[in-house]
Amino acid sequence: MVKEIENFRDYLAQIISMDKETFDIAIKYFEAEHFARNEYFVHEGQSCNRIAYISKGLFRIYYLKEGNEINTCFCKENSITSSFNSFINHIPSTETIQALEDSVVVTLSSENLGKLFRESDIWQTISRLLTEKECLRLSERAGLLSFETALEKYKNLLKNQPELIQRVPIQYIASYIGVSRETLSRIRAKIR
Amino acid sequence: MVKEIENFRDYLAQIISMDKETFDIAIKYFEAEHFARNEYFVHEGQSCNRIAYISKGLFRIYYLKEGNEINTCFCKENSITSSFNSFINHIPSTETIQALEDSVVVTLSSENLGKLFRESDIWQTISRLLTEKECLRLSERAGLLSFETALEKYKNLLKNQPELIQRVPIQYIASYIGVSRETLSRIRAKIR
DNA sequence: CAGTTCAATTGACATATGTCACAAAATTCA
DNA sequence: TGAATTTTGTGACATATGTCAATTGAACTG
Numbered sequence: 001m002v003k004e005i006e007n008f009r010d011y012l013a014q015i016i017s018m019d020k021e022t023f024d025i026a027i028k029y030f031e032a033e034h035f036a037r038n039e040y041f042v043h044e045g046q047s048c049n050r051i052a053y054i055s056k057g058l059f060r061i062y063y064l065k066e067g068n069e070i071n072t073c074f075c076k077e078n079s080i081t082s083s084f085n086s087f088i089n090h091i092p093s094t095e096t097i098q099a100l101e102d103s104v105v106v107t108l109s110s111e112n113l114g115k116l117f118r119e120s121d122i123w124q125t126i127s128r129l130l131t132e133k134e135c136l137r138l139s140e141r142a143g144l145l146s147f148e149t150a151l152e153k154y155k156n157l158l159k160n161q162p163e164l165i166q167r168v169p170i171q172y173i174a175s176y177i178g179v180s181r182e183t184l185s186r187i188r189a190k191i192r
Numbered sequence: 193m194v195k196e197i198e199n200f201r202d203y204l205a206q207i208i209s210m211d212k213e214t215f216d217i218a219i220k221y222f223e224a225e226h227f228a229r230n231e232y233f234v235h236e237g238q239s240c241n242r243i244a245y246i247s248k249g250l251f252r253i254y255y256l257k258e259g260n261e262i263n264t265c266f267c268k269e270n271s272i273t274s275s276f277n278s279f280i281n282h283i284p285s286t287e288t289i290q291a292l293e294d295s296v297v298v299t300l301s302s303e304n305l306g307k308l309f310r311e312s313d314i315w316q317t318i319s320r321l322l323t324e325k326e327c328l329r330l331s332e333r334a335g336l337l338s339f340e341t342a343l344e345k346y347k348n349l350l351k352n353q354p355e356l357i358q359r360v361p362i363q364y365i366a367s368y369i370g371v372s373r374e375t376l377s378r379i380r381a382k383i384r
Numbered sequence: 385c386a387g388t389t390c391a392a393t394t395g396a397c398a399t400a401t402g403t404c405a406c407a408a409a410a411t412t413c414a
Numbered sequence: 415t416g417a418a419t420t421t422t423g424t425g426a427c428a429t430a431t432g433t434c435a436a437t438t439g440a441a442c443t444g
Contacts, residue, residue: 070339072331085331088324121313128320132280135323138330139264139277143255145337146370147262150401170422178338180402185423342431362392372432377393 004032004055008106011053011078015129022120029112035059035099041081048083048093050109057103058167062175063095071176072141074100074164080130081105100168145178153177154187196224196247200298203245203270207321214312221304225297227251233273233289233297240275240285242301249295250359254367255287263368264333266292266356272322273297292360337370345369346379 008030009023033052035041041059042048054077061073061081072095075081086093087110108116116123144156157177158165165173174184200222201215225244227233233251234240246269253265253273264287267273278285279302300308308315336348349356349369357365366376 124316131323142334
């Protein structure tokens with residue numbers, strides 16, 4: 001089935017214009033994979049040697065802090081997910097990535113990405129642009145976490161990523177915005 | 193004076209190995225600049241069309257939130273500073289960058305960076321690697337800001353960037369770790 | 385060097401948020 | 415469908431932190 005590959009093509013087309021052939025040559029390096037709900041893309045401690053374009057579904061990234069799961073990111077369809085630090089620097093991942101819904105992804109191993117780098121400069125550029133996107137996301141998140149009240153942070157999320165509240169359990173949302181489960185629950189009661 | 197250019201060369205050498213000539217060709221695009229203490233590299237609202245390698249000195253990055261300055265980053269010698277989102281996407285900066293000490297930098301305009309991209313792939317790679325570094329820094333910062341007590345955050349800073357406490361006014365440190373000036377002051381009193 | 389401004393500290397107090405315990409609701413799965 | 419499990423919501427309470435005000439200390443300036 002090639003639908004997910006086509007989705008990936010469209011996704012990249014939004015980032016950079018690219019010859020059909022350039023992409024087609026790369027297809028051999030891609031791999032379609034299915035993740036059932038609750039399955040793991042990578043576990044903390046494992047090296048994450050591939051990146052995934054999410055064609056369908058939803059993942060969360062979290063790490064453990066004193067036994068509690070801290071969610072740092074929710075990655076939905078038509079975006080990229082990976083444990084970037086692990087992927088880039090070939091070190092064990094400090095975070096776990098888990099499917100929250102049945103998901104279909106297109107993966108690319110770091111080995112194959114290396115090959116693509118050698119085959120065409122465009123992959124180097126794509127990689128840079130995607131990294132820049134990730135940077136932007138992270139700085140927005142850092143801004144959100146500092147100096148906002150729990151209420152403001154939740155409203156902010158409602159504004160920027162309203163679907164998440166429908167698709168992600170509230171307990172996960174809580175740690176994502178840096179408040180306790182109970183506090184978030186009370187905030188939600190107040191807003192209604 | 194070329195000392196700051198040589199520092200920049202050494203800095204890049206740590207990131208990627210590079211022909212002497214490749215760097216030398218690029219030198220014509222670089223510009224050495226001095227910033228006196230309290231001078232601004234970029235103001236909020238301005239477009240930040242250049243990036244700076246800091247050969248000597250210290251800068252802070254901050255934005256205004258309800259009249260208060262929120263410091264998001266301190267950039268010291270032998271590192272890069274810029275308002276990245278503005279620089280990359282050619283949009284007005286949401287943040288201000290100010291010298292905290294007399295500083296000497298090597299700047300590169302986005303226009304000239306574009307030229308370098310066309311002259312040699314290596315600048316594309318360097319750009320990606322620097323962006324990846326920035327990503328890492330940001331995700332660490334996000335981790336620090338969420339789910340740490342004020343005390344933990346301060347201790348963390350002491351551990352990871354102890355010089356900052358010597359070089360940066362405490363009030364700036366406070367907003368950097370996301371606590372009030374007064375709270376930080378009390379924490380410091382307790383630790384001693 | 386005195387005077388002024390700015391930065392850091394400290395106290396008193398209000399409050400937002402975390403924690404623990406339990407109840408209610410929703411979801412899962414046999 | 416119904417029991418079991420998980421998730422969400424509430425209450426009571428403790429506490430960390432913010433806010434406002436006053437004080438002390440340091441740094442700059444003429």
